[in-house]
Amino acid sequence: MDRHTPFILASYALTFLVLAGLIGAIIYDHLRLKKSLTRFPAREDGDREA
Amino acid sequence: MWKYANPANFLRLANALIPWLAALTALLVAIGLYGAFFAAPADYQQGQTVRIMYIHVPAAWLAMFCYATMALSALGTLVWHHPLADAAQKAAAPIGAVFTFICLVTGSLWGKPMWGTWWVWDARLTSVLVLFLIYLGLIALWRTIEEPAKAAKAAAILTLVGAVNLPIIKFSVDWWNTLHQPASVVRMGGPAIHPSMLWPLLVMALAFTLLFITLHLMATRNEILRRRLRRLTILAAHEQGSRVALTPAAGGA
Numbered sequence: 001m002d003r004h005t006p007f008i009l010a011s012y013a014l015t016f017l018v019l020a021g022l023i024g025a026i027i028y029d030h031l032r033l034k035k036s037l038t039r040f041p042a043r044e045d046g047d048r049e050a
Numbered sequence: 051m052w053k054y055a056n057p058a059n060f061l062r063l064a065n066a067l068i069p070w071l072a073a074l075t076a077l078l079v080a081i082g083l084y085g086a087f088f089a090a091p092a093d094y095q096q097g098q099t100v101r102i103m104y105i106h107v108p109a110a111w112l113a114m115f116c117y118a119t120m121a122l123s124a125l126g127t128l129v130w131h132h133p134l135a136d137a138a139q140k141a142a143a144p145i146g147a148v149f150t151f152i153c154l155v156t157g158s159l160w161g162k163p164m165w166g167t168w169w170v171w172d173a174r175l176t177s178v179l180v181l182f183l184i185y186l187g188l189i190a191l192w193r194t195i196e197e198p199a200k201a202a203k204a205a206a207i208l209t210l211v212g213a214v215n216l217p218i219i220k221f222s223v224d225w226w227n228t229l230h231q232p233a234s235v236v237r238m239g240g241p242a243i244h245p246s247m248l249w250p251l252l253v254m255a256l257a258f259t260l261l262f263i264t265l266h267l268m269a270t271r272n273e274i275l276r277r278r279l280r281r282l283t284i285l286a287a288h289e290q291g292s293r294v295a296l297t298p299a300a301g302g303a
Contacts, residue, residue, distance in 0.1 A: 002098040004163045011102045011156040015109070019261070022148045026268045033275040040282045 057274045060134055064267045071264040078257035085250025093247075102160040104250055108258035109153040113181060114216055116146030116262060120188075121213040124206035134270070136202030137277070139209065140192050141269035145262060147185035154178060165229060173222035174230035177215060184212040198277065 002008075086104035093100035120142045126135030157175070158168045169175065188205055195201035223232045234242040241248055 004097060004099045007159045007163050008098060008101050011105060011159045014155055014159075015105050015152050018148055018152055022145065022265065026265060026272065029272050030268065030275070033272055033279060036279050037275060037282070040286065 057134065057278075061271060061274060064271045068264060068267055068271075071260055071267070075257055075260040075264055078253055078260060082250055082254035082257045085253055090247045090250045096164060099160060099163050100247070102156055104254045106153060106156040106160060107251060108255040109149050109156060110178070111255055112258045112262050113146060113150040113153050113178065114219060115259065116142050116149055116266075117181060117185075117209075117213065117216060119266070120146065120209050121216075124209040127202050127206040128210075134274075136198070136206065137273040138266070138270050139202070139205060141273050142266055143185055143188045143192070143205075145265050145269060147182065147189065149258070149262070150178065150182040150185060154182060170229050172228040172230055173226040174219065174228050177219045177222050181212075181215055181219060184208075184215065188212075198280075 082104065086101055090101070090104070092098050120139050123135045123139035123142065126132040127139065154175075157178075161170075162168050188208060191205050191208060192201050195204060220233075222228060223230055243251070
C-alpha cells in the first residue's frame with residue numbers, strides 16, 4: 001500500500017458519494033413531481049409521459 | 051432544435067434517450083476505472099497519486115463545459131427566446147456546481163501529498179473557486195425570484211457576465227506564474243502525456259461528459275414537470291376561487 005493511498009481512496013470515495021447523492025436527488029425529485037402531477041387529470045399533450 | 055422547443059416532444063426524446071445514455075455512461079465509467087487503476091502505470095514523479103488525475107481532470111473539464119452550456123442557454127433565453135433554454139440553464143447549475151466541487155476537493159487531495167499544501171491562492175485554483183461561487187450564486191438567484199420568467203432573465207444575465215471567467219480559468223496557467231501545472235492534454239503541439247495514461251483519461255472524460263448529458267436531460271425533464279405542476283396548481287386554484295365566488299354564501303351572483 002502506497003503512503004498516498006488514503007488520498008487516492010478519499011478522492012474516489014468522495015466523487016462516488018457526491019455523484020450518487022446528485023443522481024439520487026434528481027431521481028427523488030422526479031418521483032415527487034410525478035406523484036404530485038397525479039392529482040391532476042391527464043391531458044393530451046403528454047402530462048403522464050415522463 | 052425548435053422541434054424540441056415543445057416540452058412534450060422534449061419529454062418524449064428525453065425518456066427514450068436517458069436509459070441508453072445511463073447504460074453507456076456506466077460502461078464507460080467501468081472501462082475508465084479499469085484503465086485508471088490497472089492499465090495506466092504510476093507516474094515517475096507523482097507515483098500512484100497520479101490516479102487522482104483520472105477524476106480531477108474530467109471534473110475540471112465538465113465544470114467548464116457545464117458553464118459553457120449554461121452560457122449558450124442564457125443566449126437562448128435572452129436572444130432567441132427559446133422556451134426550454136431557461137429550464138436547461140436552471141437544470142445545469144447544480145450539476146455544474148457538483149463537478150466544480152469534485153474538481154476542487156480532488157485537486158486539494160492531490161495537492162497535499164504533491165505540493166505539501168491543501169490549498170494555495172494561485173490563479174487557477176482561485177478562478178475555479180470563483181466559478182464554484184458563481185454556480186452557488188445562480189442557484190440562489192433561481193430560488194430567490196419566484197416568478198420563473200424574471201428569474202430566467204436575471205440568471206441569464208449573471209451567467210453571461212460570469213462567462214468571462216472561463217477563458218481566465220483556461221489561460222490562467224499561461225498568463226500568470228502559477229503553482230498549478232500548465233495544460234498537458236489540450237495544448238498546441240498535442241498532448242504531453244504518454245498514450246498509456248492518456249486513453250484512460252479520455253475515456254473517463256467521455257464518461258463524465260455522458261454522465262453530465264444524462265443528468266442534464268433528467269434535471270431539465272424535472273424542470274418541465276415542475277413548471278407544469280405550478281401551472282396546473284395555479285389553474286386549479288383559480289377554478290376553485292371562481293366556484294367559491296359563484297356560490298351565494300361567498301357573495302357570488
